[in-house]
Amino acid sequence: MTEDAITDDPFLTHRSLLFTVAYEMLGSAADAEDVLQESWLRWAGIDHAQVSAPRAYLVRLVTRQALNRLRTLSRSREDYVGEWLPEPLLTSPDVAEDVELAESVSIAMLTVLETLAPTERAVFVLREVFETPYGEIAEAVGKPAATVRQIARRARDRVAARRPRVRVSRSEQRVVVERFLAAVRTGQVKELMDVLAPDVVLIADGGGLASAALAPIHGAGLVAELLARPNRTVSAVWLNGAPAGRIEIDGRVAAVSLVVEDGRVRRIHAVANPQKLTRLDEPADLAR
Numbered sequence: 247m248t249e250d251a252i253t254d255d256p257f258l259t260h261r262s263l264l265f266t267v268a269y270e271m272l273g274s275a276a277d278a279e280d281v282l283q284e285s286w287l288r289w290a291g292i293d294h295a296q297v298s299a300p301r302a303y304l305v306r307l308v309t310r311q312a313l314n315r316l317r318t319l320s321r322s323r324e325d326y327v328g329e330w331l332p333e334p335l336l337t338s339p340d341v342a343e344d345v346e347l348a349e350s351v352s353i354a355m356l357t358v359l360e361t362l363a364p365t366e367r368a369v370f371v372l373r374e375v376f377e378t379p380y381g382e383i384a385e386a387v388g389k390p391a392a393t394v395r396q397i398a399r400r401a402r403d404r405v406a407a408r409r410p411r412v413r414v415s416r417s418e419q420r421v422v423v424e425r426f427l428a429a430v431r432t433g434q435v436k437e438l439m440d441v442l443a444p445d446v447v448l449i450a451d452g453g454g455l456a457s458a459a460l461a462p463i464h465g466a467g468l469v470a471e472l473l474a475r476p477n478r479t480v481s482a483v484w485l486n487g488a489p490a491g492r493i494e495i496d497g498r499v500a501a502v503s504l505v506v507e508d509g510r511v512r513r514i515h516a517v518a519n520p521q522k523l524t525r526l527d528e529p530a531d532l533a534r
Contacts (some may be wrong), residue, residue, distance in 0.1 A: 256294070256297075256300035256301065256304060257285075257286055257289050257304060260300070260301055260304055260305075261282070261531075262531040262532060262533035263301075263305070263376075263533045263534065264282055264285070264304055264305065264308045265278055265279070265282060265530075265531070265532070266347075266351070266532045266533055266534065267305060267308050267309065267312070267371065267372070267376065268281040268282060268308050268311075268312045269335070269351070269530075269532075270350060270351060270356070270359070270371045270375060271309070271312040271313070271316055271367055271368055271371055272312055272315060272316055272319065273332035273333065273356045273359065273360060274319075274332070274333045274522075275333050275335055275524075275525050275530065276333065276521075276524070277315055277319065278312075280315065281308060281311045281312045281315055282308065284311050285304070285307045285308045285311050288307060288311075289304065289307060302378075302382050305372070305376070305378065305382070305386065306382065306385055306386040309368055309372065309386040309387065310386060310387075310388075312368070313364055313365070313368050313387065316364040316367065316368075317364050320364060326453065326454075327452070327453055327454030327460070328450070328451065328452055328453065328454065328458060328459070328460040328461075329449050329450060329451050329458075329459075329460070329461070329462065330360070330451060330453075331353065331357060331449065331451035331515050331516075331517050331522075332353055332356035332357060332360075332486075332517075333517070333522040333525065334353060334485045334486060334490075334501040334503065334517050334522065334523070334525065334526070335351070335485065335486055335525050335529075335530040335532075336483060336484065336485060336525055336526045336527065336528065336529050336530060337351075337484050337485065337486060337487050337529050337530055337532065338484065338529045339484055341484070341487040341532055342416050342484070342487050342488065344487075344534065346375070346534075347375070347487065347532065347533075347534050348486075348487030348488060349413075349487075350371075350374075350375040351486045351487050351532060352486050352487060352488055352503070353485070353486050353503035353515045354409070354410055354503070354505050354513065354515070355405075355409060356486075357449075357515065358405055358408045358409050359371070359405070361404065361408060362401055362404060362405070365387050365389070365397060366397055366400065366401040366404070367401070368383075368386065368387050369383055369387060369394055369397045369398050369401055370398065370401035370402065370405060372386065373398045374398075374401075374402065374405075375534065376534055380394050380395055380398070383398075410505050410507065410512070410513075414506050414507070416488070416489070418506065418509070419488060419489055419504075419506050420489040422441065422504070422506045422509060422510065422511060423482065423489040423490065423491065423504055423506070424482065424489075425440075425441045426438075426441045426442075426491070426504060426511050427480050427481075427482055427491045429441050429473075430473050430478060430480050430491070430493060431478065431480040433473075433474045433475060433476050433478065434474065435470045435471065435474045438466075438469075438470035438473055438474060439466050439467070439470050441510060441511055442466040442469055442470060442510060442511050443466065443507065443508070443510040443511060443512045444465070444466050445464070445465065445466075445512070446464075446465065446466050446469050446510075446511055446512060446513065446514065447462050447463070447464050447469075447512075447513050447514070448462065448463040448469045448472065448513075448514040448516065449462045449513070449514065449515050449516070450463075450500075450516045450517075450518060451515075451516070451517045451518065451519050451522070452518045452519055453519030453521065453522070455519050455520055455521065456498060456500075456518035456519055456520060457498070457518070458516070458518045458519075459472075469514065475495065477495065477496065478493055478494065478495050479493070479494040479495075480492070480493050480494075483501075483526070484529075485501055485503055486503065487532075488503065490502060490503045490504065491504075492526065493516075498518065499518070499520075499523055499526075500516050500517060500518040501516070501517045501522075501523060501526060502514060502515070502516045502517075503515040503516075503517075
């Protein structure tokens with residue numbers, strides 16, 4: 247195969263899109279990469295000349311593989327130690343410029359999507375994020391278009407009931423995140439209390455491999471007390487299309503994503519499972 251042929255391969259052309267579809271369905275970059283590998287092998291085994299719409303075909307192919315993987319993961323995640331959170335991705339600030347993409351890959355949204363059944367999640371992602379026609383979604387999930395419309399409506403309602411109700415600008419998010427990280431860096435309880443909402447919730451994911459609370463921690467007092475620890479290295483990063491933080495304690499790293507509301511931190515997602523922190527060195531290539 248010539249270099250031009252490789253470059254013109256629709257799979258490589260749309261790889262960023264296909265990875266984003268798989269990642270949003272699975273909440274795991276490692277599993278998304280596995281799905282892309284499986285999909286590539288299937289794509290390589292067909293006559294490409296017979297495919298009239300490569301992009302749509304590849305999205306269907308990846309969706310089917312991701313659905314199979316998601317059904318398996320749904321069972322295994324029931325035995326996960328402590329709280330399960332999505333695998334965070336380092337992203338460039340450019341991702342935030344596409345507001346809908348940034349929201350769809352946010353840790354908060356991916357956590358909400360975990361509450362959907364596998365088919366509901368696939369339908370929601372394809373319809374609401376990628377604006378895929380119902381007919382194409384029906385082919386991807388193996389259900390009639392009328393049924394897909396019903397699933398989409400049900401999924402939208404469930405997501406709307408659980409997603410953060412207040413959107414803040416990226417500039418406001420950044421200001422509050424910087425205040426939060428500065429307070430963590432100094433370890434002062436009062437400064438933390440000033441930036442935390444009274445009903446703040448901290449959810450930590452250690453996966454049994456790192457020290458982390460096994461259940462959500464509620465209330466500014468308890469959360470501030472937990473975070474007010476010395477000897478921490480704190481840095482600002484962009485995770486999943488939003489300003490976030492990287493906190494290191496005695497060589498142990500946690501990626502911290504925040505939900506901001508009314509100028510304060512309302513929810514904290516802290517991922518300390520080392521198996522989920524392998525994507526923090528190079529920005530992920532996401533696309534719609």
